[in-house]
Amino acid sequence: MSELNKVMVEKYRNDFLKEVEANVEEGNWVKMCMQCGVCSGSCPFGPYWEHPPQELFMMIRAGKREEVLASESMWMCTSCYNCIVRCPRELPITHIMHGLANYAHRLGIAPKMNPTRRFAKLFWENIIKGGRVNELKLSIGLYFMDGFSNGVKKGLEMLPVGLGMFKTGRLNPFGLLSGGKCKGAGDIHKMLKKAKEIENRRKGFAP
Amino acid sequence: MADIKIGAYVCKGCGLGERLNTAQLITVAQREGKAQVVREHEFLCSGAGVSMIRQDIEKEGVNHVVIAACSRRAKTEAFGFDNVAISRANLREGVIWVQPDTEEAKEVTQEMAADYVRMGCAEVTKMQAPQTNPSHGNNKRILIVGGGISGMTSAIEAAKAGYEVLLVEKTGALGGWVAKLHKRIPSHEPYADPMETGVPGLGRQIEADKRIKVYLNSTVSRTSGAPGQFSVDISKESGGTSTENIGSIIMASGFELYDVNKLPELGGGKSPDVVDQAGLEKLARAANGAPIKRPSDGKEIKSVVFVQCAGQRDPSGKHLAYCSGHCCNTSIKQAMYFKDSNPNVDTMVIYTDLRTPGNGEDFYRSAQRKGVTFIKGTVSEVVPGAELQVKFKDLILNDDAVAKADLVVLATGMVANSGVDIDAAEGAPNIQGQGAGSEAKTVSILNLTYRQGKDLPLLKHGFNDSHFICFPYETRRTGIYSCGPVRRPMDAQQAIEDATGAALKAIQAAENAALGRAAHPRSGDLSFPTFRREGCTQCKRCTVECPFGAIDEDEQRYPQFNESRCRRCGTCMGACPVRVISFENYSVDTVGYQLKSVDMPDQFSEKPRILVLACENDAYPALDMAAMNKIQYSAFARVIPVRCLGSVNTIWINDALTSGYDGVVLMGCQKGENYQCHFVKGSEIAQTRMSKIDDTLKGMSLEVERVRTCEVAITDIQRAPKIINEMAETIQKIGLSPMKF
Ligand code: SF4
Ligand code: SF4
């Protein structure tokens, strides 16, 4: 159990709803759900989630902390916003899904191998480095996410696409070396550091 | 009836002149209808047309008028002449609007019109201008039985309208259940917090009003008479009875809570910390804003579980089958009692469907905002103990779960306090409310001296029979109105609205009675039933079948009509096997002569005749509306409106068949639990009577298909004409009746 997770368990005891309210983005909306199921019915991925949004909200209220936070479910959200548009109670469901995913990740309970989580992590690390996405590195990183041989296979598969992009000037092969940093990358790092500080302070996370 | 002088008037307006040969109709009225005065007019309903008729009435001594123009439902003001008998031949909606305007159709259309003129003349011959009910009273005081929020509201509203009120309450104080509440469900914006009950204010209003007289610790020990002339005994608990004269009555006797001891599996009666909603109100009142303490050990309550639908909406038949409507909002309100004094109290509402009528949705949201947890689930068991355990199935997560609580509140339902079930077979177990408060069920509230029983008839589950949608406060006892939870489960706000409506109805009834007129739905009708004593065989059918209990029995065991209690449906007239009951303007003869006056083509003419007896409340208007929409039906149909299908005497069917009609269609309102019948039971009674018609038909060697009884709603604009056409097709298949002469 991560240090932060221990702290949170201690702090909220069995009131998972309160924990979500305090720590999850838009988490204070969870209590307003009236369990109509419109979100689950509207979600294009609804049938494939283990716990679609309505159920997640109920589980939060029922205090099923581990099950919710360790769930792959909220990682399924593609941000189509169907649910937000339709929820009669106007819950910002999409944002709550991402909020839950983010919180679980932060506590270190999110499923390690979840592809969405891994891609998001890859993307984040890539973008903060230079303040700009390095597409070549990102795609290669993505191909090799599941091991070397898989990476080679995927790379070969995508080769024609890559060549086409190269020909039309959409892909810079030197990106692999140059890094393609933006001018003020250092300042961006400072900004992010500050933002993190503020968030930790606000949410009471240990620095 | 030597002094009958018939005037028949044929209108040529609205296209009647172009479509019909009105001159021939005039001849028919004169020769066959025996009208002494006959006239045509370009626009009969115009000022000139109307004054022409009026002149004949005044100068020529015409006292029976036949208007051959539009439907009797149209132009009622223009053709509303006083002190004459009026019959309407429906040539517009009944003929030209339902027949095609073609050369081929001309002949049958004209025949149809001529028949309606014949029928109008025949009917009017048998009619008398109705005289006002002679035995009416004119007391306009209003008695209200029950001093809860409903009764108090009715009293204030009636008094505000200027009427004297007598308010009878069996306990020692006004206010009923609402007075026992800590707070009420909010009735106005923003529907966010519980509000004051308002009972003390109402009490002061009543006290200050000289028109309202309050009888506490009193009950109604006898009610006799009729609207405008009720005589009521009000008995004090301590002894002593006063007899009062009353114009109309409002029954606001409210409800009892379903007995929580009947729910032992939910901890009812097993632990002092399992209470019903009334029990929680008591605790909240005791705490008065401070933290609520639990009954067993006085410990401050830190967690509470509300169990919705406790002993309600129960399909097993063990408990109440219905939803009491207010209890979800009540639990929301009660959870707020806790949250408002300490947001850290765990409040959990376990429901299967959260039903929050009115603006309860806002109230629900407010509770969620305050942190009340709502769980969709069904509770299977409450285990008593220092810490109560509520075992339930979470219906969203499909999980068996246990909630721990210091206090459990069971949302039990309302059981109507409606008096004795007068329809229950003697000695049968009392099923209403499934025995809840069963003692109360054997105690009469009104103690009516009516032959049909002591209290108001019930619809189901022990609630007073009053139509939910169409005529909410009307009961089956004229001049007695029911409001509040005795007629259906409801919350205080709905009861207040109900009580206001009932007060208005009671005033209307007293006013109508004083003028000798009928109440709803033939409001204003001056006719009333009479019977020919010499012919009566004392079979008692009329007394039993009258849906309104209007007929008692006199000392010689003859029926005694209480005209002011009568709604003029004619069900008694339809019931009477020796046909001695009649109204001045509606009788076995007015319809019988009409149907016999129709020109009956012979068996080889290929022109069948279909008699349609249509209820004037729904079926006849439906046919009129079909006509307005130019929906056509068979030209062989002859439609006669009847007051209620219940007024149809089987002799009419016999007469129709023996005089050569090929088919008979009866159209009445829906019967049964969701009845639409304006006279509640009329249509049902008629259908029971008609169920025996097959034997009659077989006895006459006629096909059973020739008579059809059906339910027609006012909205059946397409269907009603279709039913007539189907009968025409049936006749084509089975052939014309051999009974033509
Ligand atoms: S926004 Fe996410 S949760 Fe909402 S419907 Fe789309 S994919 Fe489903
Ligand atoms: S649509 Fe909104 S209210 Fe309905 S279940 Fe989903 S989140 Fe809850």
Ligand code: SF4
């Ligand atoms: S059956 Fe109808 S018409 Fe006859 S007495 Fe009763 S209410 Fe009056």
